[in-house]
Amino acid sequence: MCLRWRVCTVFxxxxxxxxxxxxxxxxxxxxxxxxxxxxxxxxxxxxxxSSDPYSPRRTCGTCHGYSTITSGYHFQxxxxxxxxxxxxxxxxxxxxxxxxxx
Amino acid sequence: MLSGRxxxxxxxxxREIDLSTYDWIGAEGKFGPDGKxxxxxxxxxxxxxxxxxxxxxxxxxxxxxxxLVQGEIQNKAPFDGDYSSRYTPDGRSHFRESxxxxxxxxxxxxxxxxxxxxxxxxxxxxxRWAATxxxxxxxxTGGIFEYRNPEAGPDHTLFAAxxxxxxxxxxxxxxxxxxxIFTKDGKLRGRLINQKVRSExxxxxxxxxxxxxxxxxxxxxxxxxxxxxxxxxxxHGLAGNTKARRLKxxxxxxxxxxxxxxxxxxxxxxxxxxGCHFEGQYRRVRANMPRDAKNPAKVHKEKFPRASxxxxxxxxxACHSTxxxxxGVYLLDMSTxxxxxxxxxxxxxxxPRDHPSxxxxxxxxxxxxRYERTRGDGEKYIPCLSRASQWFGEKLxxxxxxxxGLRYVRQAFRGVRGLTVVEVRNVRGExxxxxxxxxxxxxxxxxxxxxxxxxxxxxxxxDRIYAVRQGKVVALETAPLVRxxxxxxxxxxSQWFGEKxxxxxxxxxxxxxxxxxxxxxxxITMAESKGKKGKKVMxxxxxxNADILLTIKALSERGFRNVxxxxxxxxxxxxxxxxxxxxPQSVRKIFLARGTSERFGExxxxxxxxxxGAQQxxxxxxxxRGLTVSKIRNAxxxxxxxxxxxxxxxxxxxIKVLSDMGYxxxxxxxDRxxxxxxxxxxSSEIVPVVSRPSFPVYHNVLPVEKKKTYGAKGSPDGCxxxxxxxxxxxxxxxxxxxxxxLSQD
Numbered sequence: 115m116c117l118r119w120r121v122c123t124v125f126x127x128x129x130x131x132x133x134x135x136x137x138x139x140x141x142x143x144x145x146x147x148x149x150x151x152x153x154x155x156x157x158x159x160x161x162x163x164s165s166d167p168y169s170p171r172r173t174c175g176t177c178h179g180y181s182t183i184t185s186g187y188h189f190q191x192x193x194x195x196x197x198x199x200x201x202x203x204x205x206x207x208x209x210x211x212x213x214x215x216x
Numbered sequence: 217m218l219s220g221r222x223x224x225x226x227x228x229x230x231r232e233i234d235l236s237t238y239d240w241i242g243a244e245g246k247f248g249p250d251g252k253x254x255x256x257x258x259x260x261x262x263x264x265x266x267x268x269x270x271x272x273x274x275x276x277x278x279x280x281x282x283x284l285v286q287g288e289i290q291n292k293a294p295f296d297g298d299y300s301s302r303y304t305p306d307g308r309s310h311f312r313e314s315x316x317x318x319x320x321x322x323x324x325x326x327x328x329x330x331x332x333x334x335x336x337x338x339x340x341x342x343x344r345w346a347a348t349x350x351x352x353x354x355x356x357t358g359g360i361f362e363y364r365n366p367e368a369g370p371d372h373t374l375f376a377a378x379x380x381x382x383x384x385x386x387x388x389x390x391x392x393x394x395x396x397i398f399t400k401d402g403k404l405r406g407r408l409i410n411q412k413v414r415s416e417x418x419x420x421x422x423x424x425x426x427x428x429x430x431x432x433x434x435x436x437x438x439x440x441x442x443x444x445x446x447x448x449x450x451x452h453g454l455a456g457n458t459k460a461r462r463l464k465x466x467x468x469x470x471x472x473x474x475x476x477x478x479x480x481x482x483x484x485x486x487x488x489x490x491g492c493h494f495e496g497q498y499r500r501v502r503a504n505m506p507r508d509a510k511n512p513a514k515v516h517k518e519k520f521p522r523a524s525x526x527x528x529x530x531x532x533x534a535c536h537s538t539x540x541x542x543x544g545v546y547l548l549d550m551s552t553x554x555x556x557x558x559x560x561x562x563x564x565x566x567x568p569r570d571h572p573s574x575x576x577x578x579x580x581x582x583x584x585x586r587y588e589r590t591r592g593d594g595e596k597y598i599p600c601l602s603r604a605s606q607w608f609g610e611k612l613x614x615x616x617x618x619x620x621g622l623r624y625v626r627q628a629f630r631g632v633r634g635l636t637v638v639e640v641r642n643v644r645g646e647x648x649x650x651x652x653x654x655x656x657x658x659x660x661x662x663x664x665x666x667x668x669x670x671x672x673x674x675x676x677x678x679d680r681i682y683a684v685r686q687g688k689v690v691a692l693e694t695a696p697l698v699r700x701x702x703x704x705x706x707x708x709x710s711q712w713f714g715e716k717x718x719x720x721x722x723x724x725x726x727x728x729x730x731x732x733x734x735x736x737x738x739x740i741t742m743a744e745s746k747g748k749k750g751k752k753v754m755x756x757x758x759x760x761n762a763d764i765l766l767t768i769k770a771l772s773e774r775g776f777r778n779v780x781x782x783x784x785x786x787x788x789x790x791x792x793x794x795x796x797x798x799x800p801q802s803v804r805k806i807f808l809a810r811g812t813s814e815r816f817g818e819x820x821x822x823x824x825x826x827x828x829g830a831q832q833x834x835x836x837x838x839x840x841r842g843l844t845v846s847k848i849r850n851a852x853x854x855x856x857x858x859x860x861x862x863x864x865x866x867x868x869x870x871i872k873v874l875s876d877m878g879y880x881x882x883x884x885x886x887d888r889x890x891x892x893x894x895x896x897x898x899s900s901e902i903v904p905v906v907s908r909p910s911f912p913v914y915h916n917v918l919p920v921e922k923k924k925t926y927g928a929k930g931s932p933d934g935c936x937x938x939x940x941x942x943x944x945x946x947x948x949x950x951x952x953x954x955x956x957x958l959s960q961d
Contacts, residue, residue, distance in 0.1 A: 145406035147399055150353070153315075153344070159402040160392045167315075167348040167356075167388055170264070174321045179463055181280075184265035184319040186465030187478040193267040198224040198276030204616050206221055208276060210476040213240075213267045214222055 148173065220258060221619070222267075223297040225276040230295060230302070231670075234621045237284065237298040238309030241268055241317060244376055245339030247332070248367055253568050255370045260335040261421045264347070265319030271298040284311040302623075303361075305380060313382045314360050315344020322351045323420070324413045331420040342386050353397065353404070358386040370568070371554060418448040427573035429911040430601045431544030431560055431582070438541040438575075438916050445504040455485035471589035473600075474909045482589070489532040519930035531589075531598045535926040536917045539579030540601070543572070543643065548605040551653035551662070551676070552635070553626025560601055565642040565650065574643070581944055585910045600910040606653065606678040608662060610671050611692075615901070617681065620671055628665035635661065653678075656689040680720055691720055693889045693900045700724030700885070703734070704860050706848045711861065711886035713870065715879050725879055733873040738859055739842020740766055754845050754857070756837040758783075758813045765794055770836045771816060776828060782807040782815035800825070813837060843869070864890075868897050 150158040151173045152166035171180050185194070192209035200214070201207040208214035220235035220243075227233050235243065235258070245257025262268055266278075271287040273279045276297070279287065284298060288311045291299045299309040317338065322329055334350025337343075340359030348354050363378040392398050397405060410417075419434055426432040436443040441451075452469065454462040466478065468485035492498035498509035520526060544560035557566045561576035582599035589596065608625050609617035629635070629651070636654040641647055653662055653676060663674045663684045676682040680691040700712030701724070713730050714722040740756045740763050747753035758767060764787050768779045781787040782803070785796040799807075803825045807815045814833050817825040844862040847855055861870060867884045871892050874882045884890040888899040918924040927934035937943060 143411050145409035145411070147403040147406045149402075150404055158390075160390070161402075164390060164392075165385075165388050167345040168353065170318045170321050170347050178321075180319065182463050183321075183465045184269075186467065187481065188263055188465065188467055189265035189319050190477075191262065191266060192477045193270075193278050196267075196272065196276060196278055198226060200276075203614055204618070205224070206618055208222065208224055210479070212477060213262070215476070 148176075151176065220622075222258075223300075225272045225274060225297040226293075227295040227297060227300075230300075230307075231621075231624075233295060233297065233300060233302070236296070236300045236302070236309060237267060237271065238301050238311065238314075239303060241343060242314075242338045242341050242361075243301075243303055244370070245335060246363060246366075246375070247336055247339065248369075248569070251332070253332075254368075255375070255568050257335070257339055259317060259338055260331075261425060262317075263320055263323050263421075264317040268317035268343070269319070284309075284316050288312060303376065310341070310360065310380075310382055311343075313385075314341045317343045317346055320347045320350060322347065322409070324417045325410050326351060326408055327410060327414060327416065328352065328408075329417060329420065345386055345388065348388060352391075354388045354390040356386050356388055358384060360386070412447075413449050415442075415448045418452075422448075424572045426915075427542040428545045428557075429603075430913050431540035431542040431576070431580070432913065432915045433541040433573055433575060434915065435541075438918070440917050440919055441915075444506050445502065450501065450505075451487035453485055453487070455481055457485075470914055471587075472912055473585065473587050474911060519927060519934060521931070523931065528594075529596055531596045533599055533913055533915075533917065534584065534597045536920070537599050537913045537915070538581060538924055538926055539918055540582050540913065540916060541575050541579055543574065543576045544580075544601045545572075546601065546604060548603060549650075549652055550605060550607040550622060550625065551658075551678075552629040552651050553622045553624070555622070556650060556652075558640075559643065562641075565640045565648065567642075570643045582913045583910070584944075585912075587910075587912070599913040601913065602908050602910045604679075604908060606676070608666060608674060608676055611673040611675045611681070611683065617675055617677055620666060620674070624666065624669060624671070625662075628662055628669060632661045632665050659689050660684055660687075693720075693902050701727050703727065703730050704858065706858060707860060709886055711884065713874060713882060713884055716881040716883045716891065722883060722885060725874060725882070729874070729877060729879075730870075733870055733877060734843070734859075736873055737842050737869050740837060740840040742841070742845040742857060742859075744857070756813070756841055758815075758837075761787075761794055765789065766840050767816065767833075767836060770840055771828065771833070774832070774836065776818050778819040779828070780817055780819050780825060782817065782825075783812070788819065864897050868892065871897075 150168040152158055152163050153169045153172060155169075155172045156163050156166075158164060158166055158168055174180060184190075191213040192211045192215060193213050196209035196214045198208065199205065200209055220240060222235055222237060222240045223233040240257075241259035241262075242257045244255050245260055246254040248254045259268055269283055270278055270280050271282070271284045271291075288299050288309055294300070299311075300307060301309050304310060320334070323331070323334070330350055330352055333352065334346045337346040337349045337356055337359075340363075341361040342349075342356060342359050345356045349356050358381070360382065361378050361380050363376075365372070365374045365377060368375045368377075390398070390402075392402060397408065399405060415434065423434060426434070433439075434442060434448075452467055454464075455466040455468045456462040456464065466481050466484070468487070469475070469481060469483075470486055470488075471482045487497070492509040493511055494513065500507060516527065517524075540560070543562070543564070543566065545557045545566070546560035546563065547558035549556040549558065558564065559566055559576070561578075561580045566572070583602050584597050585600045585602070586595040587598050588594060589598075607619060609619045611617050635651045635658050637649050637651050638654065639647055640650050653659060659676045659682050663676065666674045673683070675692070682689050682691055684690075699710070700714055702710050703712055712724060714724045716722050741759040742754045743757040743759065744752050745755050747755075758764060758781070764781045764783070768781065768787075768789055771779045778788070782799055786799045787794055787796050789795070800823075803817070806827060807817065807825075810827070810830065814830045816828045816833050818828060819825050843859040843866045845857050846860050846862065848858050849855055861867060861884075867890050871882045871884065871890075875892075881891070885902070887902070889902050890897055890899045892898075920928055926937040929937075
């Protein structure tokens with residue numbers, strides 16, 4: 115194979131390789147950088163509201179369905195089914211648990 | 217740990233409140249000066265949101281329309297289950313100052329999240345600041361509540377003492393200069409947020425929790441799946457077959473006898489042993505995972521030819537999780553108002569300062585329980601750790617036992633002298649002395665003290681339920697842990713016979729022997745007829761050969777000789793057997809004029825047959841009444857008249873026959889417990905059993921080696937792992953003829 119062909123081949127291989135790498139890099143998931151927000155939904159920065167704790171509801175909830183997500187049973191632990199008199203025989207049990215079951 | 221129950225919304229007195237929501241979240245959560253946990257608050261293992269963010273309506277239902285901060289402003293009700301407190305100076309919650317604990321996304325979605333940092337803030341009632349501290353974004357200075365004696369543990373009288381500060385807000389100092397966390401302008405770096413939840417996040421809560429519950433340790437040396445590179449979410453993904461459903465964040469879960477939260481989701485989206493290993497559902501999602509999931513069908517068949525029935529009744533872990541690596545908690549002693557744990561591996565005392573997830577000195581075998589995981593699927597054997605406990609409660613009119621709050625039990629204990637002190641060894645190998653309730657005298661002292669505090673019908677719940685009656689400690693009847701089969705099968709209620717053991721346990725009598733006893737008491741056939749005033753009654757009648765034999769025998773015992781019966785033929789007993797012959801013409805007219813049941817006579821010397829008086833026959837038949845009869849509808853929908861056990865007389869007769877067969881202390885278990893005492897049948901109330909929780913073992917699958925997997929040696933030697941004389945459970949019979957057993961498919 116002549117020198118020109120060899121150079122072209124190597125160049126094409128390098129081109130294909132870098133395209134493949136870029137494709138992999140592009141597919142790598144990464145959350146965007148986000149502003150923290152306080153309970154009132156105000157941005158927390160070094161210059162503003164910097165003495166406020168951040169609020170997951172206001173921060174993550176800006177983009178993600180906070181109410182839907184926290185309807186999961188890990189968050190509710192029976193609270194969504196809770197009521198006084200839940201168990202007629204054992205009045206101290208208020209829900210299927212764990213919150214309210216003891 | 218503060219083992220408290222959250223109070224109902226509406227309460228009439230402080231005594232009804234164990235923990236309000238405000239206290240449930242953070243009360244008595246404490247770290248020592250060395251950073252080690254002294255006591256755990258209930259809210260520590262809750263990710264926020266739900267009840268840590270919202271309160272309840274007056275009927276106790278969740279109120280998602282306003283947060284606890286907003287609800288507190290409007291609530292003025294005394295003893296409110298959300299807005300009161302046993303710890304604050306004014307007896308009220310302070311959500312306005314403390315804030316709420318919102319659902320903390322980064323608790324799961326951030327590597328390096330600090331659960332202890334978060335819980336430290338919750339312990340000092342800085343609910344609003346918990347998420348900031350947990351994510352390591354800032355230093356928090358000052359607390360709504362500060363402990364006065366940081367080193368005092370739960371056994372110290374000044375453990376919970378501290379000061380409240382409702383005026384000065386805790387200060388926050390973000391570490392803006394840390395460029396691995398914040399950008400130059402103050403944004404949180406997105407690369408800290410993980411899309412997939414990693415095991416390290418799950419284990420922040422589940423490591424200690426599951427180590428305590430079932431002795432499970434999630435570490436490679438103890439589990440083949442973890443060793444193979446699996447993460448929790450590989451099996452416990454989000455349930456739901458659409459993105460919208462998965463957004464609800466219902467994490468796939470299996471089945472547990474104790475877990476009752478969202479039972480409708482049991483198994484939904486859950487990867488199971490069979491799914492991957494038999495049904496080809498396994499997918500390699502990361503390079504470090506195995507290429508495939510081995511199908512054990514061939515090996516199972518080679519090891520246990522023609523014994524496939526085992527795999528219908530055993531969960532996979534029954535054979536494959538035979539050695540628990542964590543200490544676990546077997547016994548929880550709350551008899552003195554504290555929570556004293558004793559480990560499952562060595563019955564050593566463990567406290568909150570002792571790390572629950574430290575390995576046991578050697579693997580130990582879990583218990584085995586039968587449990588129906590999916591309705592209609594039938595019970596399977598599942599390994600578990602059963603938890604025994606002892607505590608004080610009030611027996612209610614319906615038989616249930618309401619626990620007495622530990623703070624009252626502690627108060628009673630501190631006022632009592634002379635309780636038993638036992639010497640125990642703790643997990644560090646040190647010998648310590650522990651007061652406990654162990655004797656009748658201990659029970660009496662504590663029951664008296666608690667009754668003096670105003671509690672009613674105080675009982676002590678341990679292996680049985682104990683009450684003090686007329687100055688003596690008595691064990692109340694509890695429903696047996698093991699139930700016999702209902703007899704007869706068509707009974708309307710659960711009822712069965714057993715032998716009462718010394719321990720109070722009732723051992724069921726095998727059904728075949730109960731049936732045998734029943735047969736001897738069946739008595740004569742009963743038939744429906746119109747009695748006086750046209751009312752339908754059941755009367756004895758002669759309908760079968762057995763009836764004829766019974767009646768002839770009874771008449772003979774009355775003094776009649778050579779008794780015969782005139783049915784379709786002439787029946788008499790010769791050499792102990794019933795024989796029949798043609799009815800002589802000479803007597804045909806006389807007897808056939810009578811009702812069937814009255815056609816009995818005496819064969820005289822000359823061959824004549826003299827009728828026996830109808831009244832005497834009726835008396836004899838009455839005496840041959842067997843057990844109570846009732847009408848039932850059988851499987852074909854036909855109405856049949858069957859004998860059953862329904863009256864005291866039936867029960868007494870059955871107990872007598874079973875006792876004559878050699879059974880000791882025979883009892884009848886139905887809605888009450890019946891037994892014979894001094895010739896009389898006495899019944900006692902059965903108090904509903906306080907069930908012992910069983911925490912299943914679904915993890916810690918060990919490598920298949922001869923010593924670690926039951927049955928790995930294959931039949932017949934492998935059978936002895938469970939069926940041999942030294943086996944820990946199942947039948948302790950010698951498997952002698954495996955060929956015959958294994959001929960059954």
